[in-house]
Amino acid sequence: DKLNTAIHEFVHLIDKMDGTIDGIPHALLEQSYVIPWINLMHEEMERINKDKSDIRHYGGSSQIEFFAVAAEYFFSRPKLMKRKHPDIYQMLSKCFTPDEE
Numbered sequence: 001d002k003l004n005t006a007i008h009e010f011v012h013l014i015d016k017m018d019g020t021i022d023g024i025p026h027a028l029l030e031q032s033y034v035i036p037w038i039n040l041m042h043e044e045m046e047r048i049n050k051d052k053s054d055i056r057h058y059g060g061s062s063q064i065e066f067f068a069v070a071a072e073y074f075f076s077r078p079k080l081m082k083r084k085h086p087d088i089y090q091m092l093s094k095c096f097t098p099d100e101e
């Protein structure tokens with residue numbers, strides 16, 4: 001239920017807008033948030049790979065896939081994500097719904 005192929009592929013395109021596909025949407029994310037976002041990704045990827053996260057397992061394979069898989073979750077189950085992953089939710093909000101921040 002957190003899987004959405006259209007969102008997933010769309011987010012890869014967004015990721016690519018800055019010329020590098022790396023899970024870091026420089027076009028959407030202020031520079032000061034880049035390091036915190038990388039740290040958040042790595043912490044949660046570690047949890048995914050230890051089966052301690054409810055984020056889809058594929059997200060643990062790389063930063064690129066983490067960003068796409070987390071965005072699927074963000075758009076399909078926003079309230080659940082806000083509750084279970086408040087930091088990731090907040091960061092993705094900055095990217096995708098900047099007016100609400």
Ligand SMILES: [Zn+2]
Pocket residue numbers: 008012064065068
């Ligand atoms: Zn992908």
